[in-house]
Each structure stands twice: as structure tokens, then as C-alpha cells.
Amino acid sequence: MNSIKAIQDEIIEEFSLFEDWMQRYEYMIELGKSLPLIKNDYKTDKYLIKGCQSKVWVHANLDGDKLKFTADSDAIITKGIIAILIRVFSDQNPKDILEADTDFIDKIGLKEHLSPTRANGLVSMVKQIKMYAVVFQTQFN
Amino acid sequence: MIDIKKIRSDFPILSRKINGKDLVYFDNAATSQTPKQVIDVIVDYYTRLNSNIHRGVHKLSQEATDAYEKARIKIQKHFNVAKSYQIIFTAGTTESINLVASGYSKFLKPDDELIISSLEHHSNIVPWQMLCEKTGAILKVIPMSLDGSLDMNSFYNLLSSKTKLVFVNHVSNALGIINPIEDIIIKAHEYGAKVLVDGAQACPHIKPDLQALDVDFYVTSAHKLCGPTGVGMLYGKLELLKSLPPYQGGGEMISTVTFEKTTYADLPHKFEAGTPNIAGGIAFGAALDYMNSIGFDNIAEYENELLNYATNALKKIDGIKIYGEVKNKTAVISFNIRGIHPYDIGSILDQLGIAVRTGHHCAQPIMDFFAIPGTVRASFSFYNTFVEIDRLVEAVNKAATMLK
Numbered sequence: 001m002n003s004i005k006a007i008q009d010e011i012i013e014e015f016s017l018f019e020d021w022m023q024r025y026e027y028m029i030e031l032g033k034s035l036p037l038i039k040n041d042y043k044t045d046k047y048l049i050k051g052c053q054s055k056v057w058v059h060a061n062l063d064g065d066k067l068k069f070t071a072d073s074d075a076i077i078t079k080g081i082i083a084i085l086i087r088v089f090s091d092q093n094p095k096d097i098l099e100a101d102t103d104f105i106d107k108i109g110l111k112e113h114l115s116p117t118r119a120n121g122l123v124s125m126v127k128q129i130k131m132y133a134v135v136f137q138t139q140f141n
Numbered sequence: 142m143i144d145i146k147k148i149r150s151d152f153p154i155l156s157r158k159i160n161g162k163d164l165v166y167f168d169n170a171a172t173s174q175t176p177k178q179v180i181d182v183i184v185d186y187y188t189r190l191n192s193n194i195h196r197g198v199h200k201l202s203q204e205a206t207d208a209y210e211k212a213r214i215k216i217q218k219h220f221n222v223a224k225s226y227q228i229i230f231t232a233g234t235t236e237s238i239n240l241v242a243s244g245y246s247k248f249l250k251p252d253d254e255l256i257i258s259s260l261e262h263h264s265n266i267v268p269w270q271m272l273c274e275k276t277g278a279i280l281k282v283i284p285m286s287l288d289g290s291l292d293m294n295s296f297y298n299l300l301s302s303k304t305k306l307v308f309v310n311h312v313s314n315a316l317g318i319i320n321p322i323e324d325i326i327i328k329a330h331e332y333g334a335k336v337l338v339d340g341a342q343a344c345p346h347i348k349p350d351l352q353a354l355d356v357d358f359y360v361t362s363a364h365k366l367c368g369p370t371g372v373g374m375l376y377g378k379l380e381l382l383k384s385l386p387p388y389q390g391g392g393e394m395i396s397t398v399t400f401e402k403t404t405y406a407d408l409p410h411k412f413e414a415g416t417p418n419i420a421g422g423i424a425f426g427a428a429l430d431y432m433n434s435i436g437f438d439n440i441a442e443y444e445n446e447l448l449n450y451a452t453n454a455l456k457k458i459d460g461i462k463i464y465g466e467v468k469n470k471t472a473v474i475s476f477n478i479r480g481i482h483p484y485d486i487g488s489i490l491d492q493l494g495i496a497v498r499t500g501h502h503c504a505q506p507i508m509d510f511f512a513i514p515g516t517v518r519a520s521f522s523f524y525n526t527f528v529e530i531d532r533l534v535e536a537v538n539k540a541a542t543m544l545k
Binding site for chain 1: 481485491
């Protein structure tokens with residue numbers, strides 16, 4: 001498994017290949033459509049992230065020493081953003097997730113091309129992923 | 142007749158590029174754009190007049206006071222109000238509503254009833270809920286019919302001798318439906334109830350005659366009708382404004398102050414504590430001048446043409462559903478495309494330079510009624526064009542293809 005940093009660099013590279021933001025949006029929509037479905041049991045208020053205009057559910061479980069994330073949203077572009085976050089943070093151990101920089105989001109220009117509410121939602125998602133890492137990290141100690 | 146080329150040249154922001162494309166601004170129901178005639182008034186105020194009003198002995202203060210009070214008279218004339226001091230300057234619609242709601246606790250007792258419509262903006266729901274919590278009064282809601290209009294028979298049934306106040310928006314912000322406020326006012330008065338009408342969404346399109354309407358309170362914001370943000374008005378019938386207690390304490394709202402007792406100033410100053418938004422108030426007057434120079438009949442006629450053109454064109458899109466499609470509505474189209482989240486459509490439109498609103502439009506009860514997370518809302522103004530609507534339709538088609 002690649003390190004979080006290596007995956008982030010890959011994504012930055014991929015995003016730089018597109019000519020304009022419409023193409024990047026098309027790409028995010030494709031990612032959103034291909035995101036594996038989450039179990040309906042997890043699409044409840046317990047797993048809902050607050051601060052998004054669309055609904056976002058994130059679930060995490062431990063597989064060995066790695067944290068696995070699954071997620072869903074009722075909006076497809078939001079799902080695409082989640083797919084990117086899952087690619088970066090899923091299958092990593094909690095300590096690495098906690099220590100990871102998230103400036104790749106700025107580097108691909110995602111934040112400035114999102115509406116303020118969606119950018120807030122993105123921040124909430126990253127926070128939630130890190131929160132899960134905190135919870136599972138304490139289980140190790 | 143509308144001289145669209147001339148009008149568009151009045152609005153500097155309309156020549157902006159967004160994401161490399163000409164801006165198409167269809168979020169007018171959230172806030173309208175500002176013509177240079179109004180911008181100039183704000184610049185002129187800070188360039189030539191800036192000073193505090195109503196108390197200075199010096200020339201600048203005199204001139205600023207004159208300009209501010211002239212604006213109040215412009216607003217009075219525009220809404221056909223008997224006395225200029227029945228116009229209270231506020232920070233906007235929300236503050237106007239809170240001013241009345243806060244003072245009204247004095248007149249309510251437990252089991253009194255307030256009626257609001259299910260088409261309300263959150264700003265016209267929450268203050269009354271707070272008032273009910275404080276006084277023990279009960280909030281009743283006029284339900285919606287399937288087409289999104291108010292169920293008037295239910296309203297008649299809700300009215301009783303217990304009804305003290307009725308609150309309804311003149312035009313619904315989420316759907317653009319014009320409510321039958323004339324009928325609501327007449328029926329409420331038969332039971333001795335007072336009526337507050339929220340005109341925030343109506344005033345950009347309709348010039349209401351407040352004496353003819355016989356409405357008890359009417360509120361609106363300047364920024365919806367080509368004026369600046371942070372200023373609005375409360376109109377009230379004289380005896381009601383006199384009996385309502387002051388909303389905030391401070392300078393300018395007092396007559397005499399000792400530590401034993403303060404006597405309040407006369408209207409309108411009783412409700413205008415502190416230094417007001419002077420430039421904003423003056424610009425509010427200028428905005429009404431500007432809109433009247435175009436003419437509300439012309440505005441309504443042109444916006445109706447835009448609305449019909451856009452409705453017909455959008456309806457051809459596969460899977461589209463328009464909410465609140467009734468005969469009496471302003472130039473607002475609230476819609477969804479089957480299977481697509483409104484937020485996704487809004488994001489693609491933004492990439493194409495088109496500004497619309499997505500979400501619940503601060504009217505969650507309406508969204509719950511239709512069982513949807515929100516809508517895409519395109520709201521038109523007299524400075525929009527048919528070519529811009531073509532671009533909207535093309536962009537919605539493109540978004541639908543991408544997102545399906």
C-alpha cells in the first residue's frame with residue numbers, strides 16, 4: 001500500500017493534467033459514480049456529517065491495523081470528493097491518518113473551486129476522518 | 142417598454158466574467174444587483190456628507206439629516222403611507238420582524254393564537270416561535286395545497302376570536318408564489334386580528350399601496366430592490382407603532398434620561414436607537430427612485446415575459462419538475478431534475494458562469510412538504526435577458542447529461 005503522501009502526490013498530478021475545471025468536475029462525477037455503495041445500515045443520522053448542504057455518511061472499521069472507510073452522499077459531486085478522500089485515507093493506519101497533511105486539497109485547487117458551503121462540508125469530512133482515526137488510535141494504546 | 146441595453150449599462154457588475162464566462166446572475170431573490178445611480182449616492186454620502194444625524198448643529202449634520210429624512214419620505218410616498226414617521230428604518234426585514242415580535246409579547250396572554258403560513262422564510266417562523274415560548278401563545282400554520290399555494294379554506298377555519306396576529310409573506314421566497322394578502326387581511330380583521338406582511342420578495346416586482354391594503358405591519362429590505370444590504374424598513378399603523386414598546390435602548394431613541402426614568406422619543410426615533418445606517422437609508426431612497434424611473438408596470442410586464450420564456454424552455458428538459466407553478470407568481474423558477482441533487486446542478490452552472498441558488502432557501506417546511514432536499518432556484522430581474530435564459534437552459538441540459 002502506498003503512503004498517504006504518495007497517493008496525494010498522485011492525485012495532484014492527475015488533477016494537473018486536466019485543461020479546465022469542467023473536466024475536473026467530470027472526473028469527480030465519474031469517481032462519484034464508481035464509489036462502492038455503503039450498507040444502508042450506515043446511512044443513518046449516527047454517521048451523518050453536519051455542515052454539508054448535501055447529506056454525507058461516513059463509516060469506519062478497523063481491518064487489522066488499518067482503518068477502512070466507506071461513505072455515501074445524495075449528491076454525486078460530493079460523492080466524488082469523498083472518493084478522493086477515501087483513496088487517500090482508507091487502508092492506512094490511524095497514526096498515519098492523524099499525522100497526514102491535508103494541503104493536497106489546496107494544491108489541486110479543490111477548495112477555491114467549491115462553493116463556500118461545499119468547502120465547509122469538505123473540511124467537515126476531513127475532520128470526521130481524523131476523528132475516526134483518533135478514536136481507533138486510542139483503542140491501540 | 143424596457144430599454145434593456147441602457148438598463149444593463151447601469152449595473153457595473155453585470156460585465157464581470159465568472160470562470161472565464163460572462164456572468165449570468167439569476168440569484169436575484171437572494172439579493173439584487175446595484176445600479177451605479179445607487180452606488181454613486183453611497184460614494185457621494187461618504188465624499189460630501191458623512192456626519193452624524195439628528196443632533197449636530199453644524200452644516201454637515203444638517204445636510205446628512207436632510208438627505209436621510211428625504212429618503213424616509215421617498216419610501217413613504219412609494220408605499221403610499223400617510224405619515225413619514227410610520228416608516229421605521231431597520232437593518233432589514235429580519236430585524237423589522239423581530240422588532241414587532243419582541244414588542245408584541247406585551248399584548249399576548251397564554252392561549253392567544255398566532256397564525257403563520259407554511260410558505261414562510263425561517264426569519265418569519267423563528268421569531269414567532271420565540272414569542273410563543275415567551276407568552277404561552279399558540280402558533281397555528283396555514284397548510285399548503287399540492288400546487289404550493291396556500292390552502293385558504295384551512296386559513297378561514299383557523300381564524301377565531303383567539304387569533305391575535307397573522308403573519309404571511311407577500312411572495313414566497315422559495316417558490317415565487319404571490320399570496321392573496323388582500324383576502325387574508327380582510328378576513329383576519331373580521332376577527333380583530335392584526336396582520337404583518339413580509340414584503341421582502343414582493344417589493345422588487347410589485348409596488349404595494351399600504352393604505353389601500355389596510356395592512357397593519359409591512360416589512361422589507363433595500364437589498365432586494367437594487368439598494369444596499371443592511372437596511373430595510375418597518376411600516377406600521379400609527380396606533381400600533383405608538384403602543385409597541387421600544388426594541389433597543391440607546392442614544393437617539395430617548396426624550397429625557399435620568400437614572401429614575403427615561404421617556405422615549407416620538408416616532409420614528411423610538412425604534413431607531415443608536416447611529417443608523419445613514420448611507421444605507423439614503424441609498425434605499427435612491428434605489429426606489431431608480432426602480433420608479435423604470436416603472437413597476439414595465440418591470441412586471443418584462444419579468445413576466447422572461448418567466449414565461451424560461452418556464453417553456455426549461456419544461457422541455459427531460460425529467461424536470463417545477464415547484465409552485467401557479468398563475469400568480471413572480472419571476473422565480475424553483476426546479477429539480479429527476480435523480481439529480483440540486484446542489485450538483487448548481488455547481489455545474491457555477492462553472493459555466495451562471496449564478497443560481499440551491500438548497501432549501503431557508504424554507505425547510507416547504508421542502509419537507511415536497512419531500513425533497515432542496516431545489517435549484519433561478520430568479521429573474523428586469524436587467525436579465527432572453528439570451529441569458531438560453532444560456533441557463535443550455536447549461537441545465539449540459540449538467541443533466543453529465544450528472545445522469
